[in-house]
Structure formats: C-alpha cells, structure tokens
Amino acid sequence: MIVIIGAGPAGLSAAYHLGDEEYTVLESEAEPGGLCRSFDLGGATFDLGGHAFFTKHDDVRELVEQLCEPGVYAQPREAWVHSHDTFVRYPFQSHLHGLPSEVVEECLVGLYEAARRQPLAAPPANLREWIELTFGPGIAARFLLPYNEKLWAFPLTEIAPGWTSNRVVTPDVAAIVGGALRPDRFSDFPNAVVRYPATGGFANLYQGFLRTVGDRIRRHDVVEVRPGESTVRVEGGATIDYDHLVSTMPLDELVRRTDGLDDCCRDAAAELRHNSLHLVNLVFDRPAMTEMQRVYCADPDIPFHKLVLNSNSNPELRARPCFGIQAEVSFSAHKRVDPEGLPDRVLAALRRIGIAGADDRVSAASVVTVPRAYPVQTPGTVEARGHLLEEFRRRRIHCAGRFGEWLYINSDDAVLRGRVRAEEILADRAGGSVD
Ligand SMILES: Cc1cc2nc3c(=O)[nH]c(=O)nc-3n(C[C@H](O)[C@H](O)[C@H](O)COP(=O)(O)OP(=O)(O)OC[C@H]3O[C@@H](n4cnc5c(N)ncnc54)[C@H](O)[C@@H]3O)c2cc1C
The missing domain is CATH 3.50.50.60 (FAD/NAD(P)-binding domain)
Structure with a gap:
C-alpha cells in the first residue's frame, strides 16, 4: 500500500x-x-491568497486544463502598483513613466550607478544587497525594498539572495529606461497571461x-x-x-x-522559516469596481502588500452583483500584525488609494489566516x-x-x-x- x-x-x-x-x-x-x-463570502468567491495559473511546463498545463471541468479562462494579467499616490503597471521597475519626475530621476540615476558597478567583485550576500546591486538605490528605496520587506515580513538581510531573484522581474536597462520615457506596457515575464477556472474559484x-x-x-x-x-x-x-x-x-x-x-x-x-498571512476579505454591494486584478503596494502606512481583485478572475465572477476584494497582510515573529480591526484599516486604505469610494458599502467582511504562506530561504x-x-x-x-x-x-x-x-x-x- x-x-x-x-x-x-x-x-x-x-x-x-x-x-x-x-x-x-x-x-x-x-x-x-x-x-x-476557495471559499464563498456574501456572494463573492475568494482563494487562500491571490491565485492564478501560469506555467512553463506545457504538459502540466495540458493535464490541468484537460481535467478542469468548467474549462479554463485565459486573460492578460492586469497587475498594477500603487506608488507615490498614483498607479503604474506592474512590475514597478519597468513602468516608471507616470511617477513624479524626481522619483523617475532618482530611479534612473541609481540604475546607471548599478550598471557602472558591473561586473561585481563579489556576489550579493542577501536579498537586500541583490536588489540594491541589480536595480540601484533609487528603484530599491522607492519600491523593491519596502515592498519585499512587507511581503516577506523578514529582514531582507536574512533572506538568501537567490531565493526570490528568479521571481523578481529583471528587465534590461534599455527596457527600464524605455518604460520611464514612454507609457509602454512591458509584458516579457512568465505570468503576463494568467489562467483561472471559467467559473467559481481557483x-x-x-x-x-x-x-x-x-x-x-x-x-x-x-x-x-x-x-x-x-x-x-x-x-x-x-x-x-x-x-x-x-x-x-x-x-x-x-x-x-x-x-x-x-x-x-x-x-x-x-533552520526552516516561513511567513504567514492574514487575508482580509471585503465584499462590496456593487459590481465592477475596477478592471485591475492585482495591486501591489510598498507604502508602510498601508496595511497590505497586495490586493487581489478576485471578481475579475473570470467572466462568471465578474457578472455577479457584488465585488470581492482580498488584501494580503504578511506577518511573522519579526512583524506582528493584530487582526483585530484589520477590515476597517484595509477599507480606509482602499478609500485612500481610490479603489473604493466614500459611498461604497461593505456587505460582508472576514479575516482568514494562513499560518504557512511562503517558505522563506x-x-x-x-x-x-x-x-x-x-x-x-x-x-x-x-x-x-x-x-x-x-x-x-x-x-x-x-x-x-x-x-x-x-x-x-x-x-x-x-x-x-x-x-
Ligand atoms: C498567497 C499565495 C498565493 C499563491 N499564488 C499562487 C498562484 O497564483 N498560482 C499558483 O499556481 N500557486 C500559487 N500559490 C501556491 C500554491 O497554493 C501552492 O504551491 C500549492 O498549493 C502547493 O501544493 P502542495 O500540495 O505542495 O501543498 P498544500 O496545498 O499546502 O497541500 C498540503 C496538504 O497536506 C495536508 N496536510 C498537512 N499536514 C497533514 C497531516 N499531518 N495529515 C494529513 N494531511 C496533512 C494539508 O491539509 C494540505 O491539504 C500561492 C500560495 C499562496 C500562499
């Protein structure tokens, strides 16, 4: 047996x-x-954190698609970053256009400094160094460091450099400069098209x-x-x-x-470490609040690092009369987060960044905790x-x-x-x- x-x-x-x-x-x-x-709340459907399917293994995709009874719905990924009081497309480093000019300047000067230091005398010792040496101090300070600190809920100096580097989109210098000068859409990354069951949740x-x-x-x-x-x-x-x-x-x-x-x-x-997540699920009593599917946020005053606009994951969820938004809030022994009152804090942040209006009413709310979310290396x-x-x-x-x-x-x-x-x-x- x-x-x-x-x-x-x-x-x-x-x-x-x-x-x-x-x-x-x-x-x-x-x-x-x-x-x-997945789980239902007040007419909306949520997953245990934002899930969408993408893969470089064609045989796995074919098997999963063949077995998935409702069929699979594919769409371009609408992922955005909220930064410096505006929205730019994800990933931040490829879409600097539209940010305040002093931020763009700092990011590009930093990128130039990082490029001049190549090749490096010694490999980066940790994730913090990898980000700073790869993208320069501007992009690091304006987004990638505070974002990764929020996501991992661990000091970045304690995370091995190779761990996430293959998951951080690393466009070449020309693409970053092009993305700073023009409102180009950079889509040369593995999950530019995402798949999701045609009905219901992941x-x-x-x-x-x-x-x-x-x-x-x-x-x-x-x-x-x-x-x-x-x-x-x-x-x-x-x-x-x-x-x-x-x-x-x-x-x-x-x-x-x-x-x-x-x-x-x-x-x-x-030696094995992981972080945890509070998933704050809010259901609004109106449909179609935004076309976005994901919003990433590095601002330390905003409780979440990522928003999952799950009602946009397939046409069936989109057609429902309510709109479900899930906020991912990481925590660990290094970063404690009190779940008490989190839905109110998330709602206030959604209003602050303009995803929810002052009149948008929450018809259902919950906090679901995922004790093991990301292994940390x-x-x-x-x-x-x-x-x-x-x-x-x-x-x-x-x-x-x-x-x-x-x-x-x-x-x-x-x-x-x-x-x-x-x-x-x-x-x-x-x-x-x-x-
Ligand atoms: C926030 C977040 C976002 C993600 N986004 C995506 C995404 O966009 N796309 C994607 O493809 N993947 C995504 N993932 C990853 C995906 O969820 C996991 O890779 C996948 O579920 C791992 O499958 P698994 O079978 O290894 O483990 P799990 O899904 O964790 O399954 C392990 C199972 O073992 C059971 N179990 C544990 N201990 C015992 C025990 N003692 N006895 C009996 N049973 C036990 C558990 O109950 C569980 O059912 C995401 C994950 C998270 C947390």
Missing part, C-alpha cells in the same frame, strides 16, 4: 499518476485542495483530479510516522501500513512527527532541506510540494513534483530507477 499525506495539488497529482496502484490519501482538512482551496482547477482519486481520500490527521515499522498513526489511534510514503505535509512538521530521527534532523528542521535553508530530504528518502519517505520540500513553488510545480514522486515509486516497484 502506498500512503500519501495531503490532498493538495502535490498529493492529488502523486495519487493521479499512481494509476492502478493500491494507495490511499490521508488529508487532515475537511476539503481537499490544500492552499488551492479550487475548481484541481477538483478534476478528484474524479479519479476522490474515493481514495480519507480524512485523517497523520500524527506519527514510524519508518522503522513502515506505519503511520492517525489522530484517534488507528495505524496504517505502507510500503512507500509520499509526504506533502510541511517538512518541519514531518520531522516533529517522525520516530527515530537524530538531533541533526531536528537541528535542520529548526535563509542562508541555512539549502543545506537543511537537502539533509532532511535525503534522510527521508533513505527511509522510503518521498517528500513533495511547497512546504513538503520547502520550496517557493506554485501549484504547477507542486503537480509536477507529485508526478515525479509517483514515477519514482512506480520505477522502484518495477525494479528500475528514475533520474
């Missing part, structure tokens, strides 16, 4: 790709979907897996893993045998719940996760997914990594191996 812990995209994909093998999926929550679940994208694997999902919280006897114990005391185990539960939690690991593993788990993370993944692999425990492998990945990569774990198990059973 193959046991899969977790019915998020990685676990669902592992199960799906095991085909006719004997397996069971153990999921602690009432609903499958993991971080890709959760519908992964519901299609349930047609194949749904009847093998059992609601169980795995509280103990005993590799020595190849069993897992679930809350309530029952024990389930396995010959292969796929774990998509958070890696640090897996260490805490696994028998017989040495202190090295516990020390490695202590400190300088110690690479070694720690490498050690843990190897220790588990030796014990025939295959880790997969965002927190399962402690990687900053989206759902498309979670699907891919679930598939790879299934292929490894199938190859092992067939007496071969997969590279």
